[in-house]
Amino acid sequence: MDLRVFTEPQQGATYETLLRVAKAAEELHYGAFFRSDHYLHMGSVDGLPGPTDAWITLAGIARETSRIRLGTLMTAGTFRLPGVLAIQVAQVDQMSSGRVELGLGSGWYEEEHKAYGIPFPKEKFARLEEQLAVVTGLWSTPVGQRFTFDGKYYQLQDSPALPKPVQGKVPVLIGGHGAKRTPALAAQYADEFNIPFASVEDSQRQFGRVRSAAEERGRKGDALVYSNALVACVGKTDADVKRRAGVIGREVDELKLNGLAGSPAEVVEKLEQYKAVGSQRVYLQILDLDDLDQLELIAAEVMPHVA
Known part of the structure; x- marks a missing residue:
């Protein structure tokens, strides 16, 4: 099982922290190191010093x-035109020598759209379908041909x-x-x-x-990677x-029920349960970005038992 780090910088983080x-x-x-794509904090935190842009950060x-490897869970489709997004991701892929992954979702947090003047369309899922078609279509068009x-x-x-x-x-x-x-959308476009x-x-x-x-689309079910995101x-x-x-x-108690909480042994046991139902990769949502000791503990006492 592949363990990845997943951050939520809108809750309060500088680029230096990330x-x-x-x-x-x-x-x-x-x-991998992944981050969310939000411009407004959630809950009771103040979000200081303010948001960072996902793709500029990456x-x-x-x-x-x-x-x-570097990526997003998930880039908000409402934030970027798909042609522009295809250019951004391809450029960051070049900058990383081919280590980028794109998580793309429809966008859902209406308040951040209001806060920063971003249109929040009603037909978000239908737009997401077209965005995926455009982004993947641009990348797959042979050099010298037109899309x-x-x-x-x-x-x-x-x-x-x-x-x-x-x-x-x-x-x-x-x-x-x-x-x-x-x-259906995952079956058509997703690698994970x-x-x-x-x-x-x-x-x-x-x-x-x-x-x-x-x-149903003629793909093997095992052609996709199956993963979870869980708070650690x-x-x-x-x-x-x-x-x-x-x-x-x-x-x-709530974290033990809904996430990965407890001793390293308890977390290994919980991860094995997810592995048994087909999970191949887990994104560990790390909410305290100053606590690098927790990352070290998981790497030392959890990762070797599930790798």
Whole structure:
């Protein structure tokens, strides 16, 4: 099982903080450093010093790291035109020598759109379908040929479809809990399907839907990577776990039920349950970005038992 670090910088983090976490994750041999794509904090935190842009952040980190993969859970489709996004991601892929992955979602947090004057359309999922078609279409168009797209929401005419990602094909992540449209979209476009903050039982159910949708499209169900995103709160002692839970404003019992909380042994046991229902990768939501000791503990006492 591949363990990755997933951050929520809108809750309050500078670029320097994110870079420090990314470098630590690389040194500790985590599979990737991912971040959310939000411009407004959530809950009771103040979000200071303010938001950082996901792809600008990843561009900077790309030049300061050398091995770790980089990506988003999830880039908000409402924030960027798909043609522009294809250019941004391809450029960061070049800057990282081919280490980028794109998680793309429809966008959902209306308040941040209001706060920064970003349109919040009603037909977000239909737009997401076209965005995926445009982004992947631009990347897959051979050099020297042109890409044209005539959709309901987006129209591109005779695009040179440049630049190209170094990888050739940037892995695309699609995720969510939807029972029909989400699995169908993942089956068509995704290299990885991610379900955020779901129980073992719900994960098994949703993975099954995606596998079935893929097979209906003529893809093998195993052609996709299946992953979870879960909050992490790990400590050597009960006191450590309680302290870490308090810092992020959560209760230990709730975290043990809905996330990965407790001793390293408890977390390994929980990860094995997810692995048993098909999860191949877990994004550890790290909410206290100053607590690098937790990353070290997980790398030392959890990772070797699930790798």
